[in-house]
Amino acid sequence: xxxxxxxxxxxxxxxxxxxxxxxxxxxxxxxxxxxxxxxxxxxxxxxxxxxxxxxxxxxxxxxxxxxxxxxxxxxxxxxxxxxxxxxxxxxxxxxxxxxxxxxxxxxxxxxxxxxxxxxxxxxxxxxxxxxxxxxxxxxxxxxxxxxxxxxxxxxxxxxxxxxxxxxxxxxxxxxxxxxxxxxxxxxxxxxxxxxxxxxxxxxxxxxxxxxxxxxxxxxxxxxxxxxxxxxxxxxxxxxxxxxxxxxxxxxxxxxxxxxxxxxxxxxxxxxxxxxxxxxxxxxxxxxxxxxxxxxxxxxxxxxxxxxxxxxxxxxxxxxxxxxxxxxxxxxxxxxxxxxxxxxxxxxxxxxxxxxxxxxxxxxxxxxxxxxxxxxxxxxxxxxxxxxxxxxxxx
Ligand code: SF4
Numbered sequence: 001x002x003x004x005x006x007x008x009x010x011x012x013x014x015x016x017x018x019x020x021x022x023x024x025x026x027x028x029x030x031x032x033x034x035x036x037x038x039x040x041x042x043x044x045x046x047x048x049x050x051x052x053x054x055x056x057x058x059x060x061x062x063x064x065x066x067x068x069x070x071x072x073x074x075x076x077x078x079x080x081x082x083x084x085x086x087x088x089x090x091x092x093x094x095x096x097x098x099x100x101x102x103x104x105x106x107x108x109x110x111x112x113x114x115x116x117x118x119x120x121x122x123x124x125x126x127x128x129x130x131x132x133x134x135x136x137x138x139x140x141x142x143x144x145x146x147x148x149x150x151x152x153x154x155x156x157x158x159x160x161x162x163x164x165x166x167x168x169x170x171x172x173x174x175x176x177x178x179x180x181x182x183x184x185x186x187x188x189x190x191x192x193x194x195x196x197x198x199x200x201x202x203x204x205x206x207x208x209x210x211x212x213x214x215x216x217x218x219x220x221x222x223x224x225x226x227x228x229x230x231x232x233x234x235x236x237x238x239x240x241x242x243x244x245x246x247x248x249x250x251x252x253x254x255x256x257x258x259x260x261x262x263x264x265x266x267x268x269x270x271x272x273x274x275x276x277x278x279x280x281x282x283x284x285x286x287x288x289x290x291x292x293x294x295x296x297x298x299x300x301x302x303x304x305x306x307x308x309x310x311x312x313x314x315x316x317x318x319x320x321x322x323x324x325x326x327x328x329x330x331x332x333x334x335x336x337x338x339x340x341x342x343x344x345x346x347x348x349x350x351x352x353x354x355x356x357x358x359x360x361x362x363x364x365x366x367x368x369x370x371x372x373x374x375x376x377x378x379x380x381x382x383x384x385x386x387x388x389x390x391x392x393x394x
Contacts, residue, residue: 101228
């Protein structure tokens with residue numbers, strides 16, 4: 001089976017990336033023909049303003065992929081933007097994709113909802129400010145040619161400033177919660193690129209005639225859209241694309257050091273690039289059962305992040321003993337963390353060493369991905385020429 005998947009270059013990878021994605025990819029590359037790409041164009045759908053670190057982030061991902069065991073002999077590892085055929089197919093698919101399919105995409109709907117809520121807040125601000133603005137304009141010691149226009153402009157500017165202040169927590173931060181508006185960068189994602197990113201995803205998969213796409217449940221609507229685009233294309237121009245299936249895999253949940261989802265933005269992640277001192281600092285500061293204050297207090301391992309780590313890194317027998325002793329109040333959290341640190345380091349230290357070695361020759365790493373990009377391009381060209389013929393674009 002042909003398997004295709006990509007990852008946005010958001011910088012150094014952490015344990016969450018490994019258990020959520022990479023571990024599965026490593027298994028897939030043993031059994032299938034696999035194409036894994038660094039989705040740098042996708043990174044621009046939301047972070048188009050922050051491209052200064054893009055190349056550095058791409059390098060970090062490349063180094064981590066290789067250190068974790070993605071094998072360029074088994075998998076085609078490449079950079080999305082190096083294969084321009086993704087863009088051509090994206091454009092052609094955008095011609096045949098009804099806008100409503102994209103507007104129903106749950107991620108887009110969330111964003112739209114946020115925008116509507118924002119407009120609502122903006123209107124509230126404007127309503128509250130109108131009298132003051134009028135009074136202000138009347139105080140201007142010059143002749144105002146167009147009162148209404150100036151009033152509107154001032155209201156726009158003030159409402160925008162107040163919304164920015166709201167997000168910065170400078171005014172009534174509870175208002176955001178009450179309105180159920182997330183702090184997502186709304187304005188920045190209300191773009192054509194963001195609306196169309198599932199079409200680019202469809203192109204990413206179908207340009208290689210991907211048959212399987214490893215995804216989490218939240219990505220299922222996107223795969224369904226890819227299938228619909230493939231069906232529509234085949235119906236209009238003749239059979240060219242397979243309808244890819246989602247390869248749903250159960251991934252163990254690894255919480256961040258504070259018990260929430262592991263994420264760089266929560267500052268709770270353990271990175272493969274972390275030194276052992278950094279890992280020790282993070283593990284020793286991990287959240288545990290808040291009711292277990294002393295060693296002899298009985299604990300609840302099922303709600304403790306440290307115990308989740310034991311389940312992943314410590315042997316089954318030892319984990320069972322830890323669970324029993326925690327519940328019975330015979331194990332202190334400091335000792336428990338020391339144990340988990342030991343198991344975690346057994347896992348991390350060979351990866352860290354490999355990472356350091358790989359990083360020393362970044363030119364070679366770049367070459368591996370350039371070669372992969374050429375291989376991918378060869379495949380992509382074959383598909384795009386079939387597409388051109390089918391659409392009479394010869
Ligand atoms: S003893 Fe270990 S499992 Fe129990 S609460 Fe403390 S850290 Fe968590």
